[in-house]
Amino acid sequence: MNPEDIKAVFEMKPEAAVAYLKQKGVAVSWDWQDMLDDAHATAFTVAKTAGMDVANDIYSAVVKAAETGQTPEQFSQEITPVLQRKGWWGRQEVPNPDTGEFQTAMLGSPHRLKTIYMTNMQSAYMAGRYVQMKEAADTHPYWEYIAVNDSRTRETHRLLHGRIYRADDPVWDSLYPPLDYRCRCRVRPLSAERGRDKVLPSPELETITVDIGENRFTGEQRHARRTGIRIGRQFVAPNAGFNANQGKTMLSRMAQVAVDKAQAVHPDIARVALKEMMKNERFKNSLSAGALAWVLELLKG
Structure with a gap:
């Protein structure tokens, strides 16, 4: 996918996505639970990179992919040899830097690199898209949630498809994509004429706390918030760790x-x-x- 293809898909300039990525710092982490919600917008991290000197390599590769319009396959082909040379590849017994305890962990793999690529690109493009839509809110005051609606679409994301709320509705503080790893959803701005008769009343937001596992170093149980809405009997909210508008x-x-x-x-x-x-x-x-x-x-x- 080249920059022109990206621009056509997301209806925005690729430069906005690159700017989002470049304003991040790099933070090393061992567990994905170490970085949740708002932290994703200010820091780039990949779980199981602590102490292994590869987080900066992956971050640089992601930024380059956004700048040059690399496909997931091109991104993977370029970064894989670097990670393999540094030993960050496959399933290995590695020491947890917090405890020193050895544990089995899946490090790099083609599947994982594709997830890293897709999640970071979607976050970057949707963050840039948000800035542009906020700037155009005077002429396009309504936003519509758009899901891909194919066999890989999550059911909760499918339920959001076509729902229209005001651009300043608090619902977008949490239900603004991506809502999960590999989420492909987006938001489309609508003019007053197109959205006025279809806009939904502001929904009641509900926040639940979910268990996301124990910190083996401290023994403390970790939790995350999920803020969403009820559609019928279904609770629709971002997955743990994505409870923020990037x-x-x-x-x-x-x-x-x-x-x-x-x-x-x-x-x-x-x-x-x-x-x-x-x-x-x-x-x-x-x-x-x-x-x-x-x-x-x-x-x-």
């Missing part, structure tokens, strides 16, 4: 970075800069409650 989290992080930098300069300079930035609704809406309060207090001066 695009919204990215915007909030960038806004916080701007505020942090403003706090480090003279108040008079910060006041002028932030006064201009607050004219941008996207920036204002991305601020956390604490950051917004600080900015408003500064602007009073």
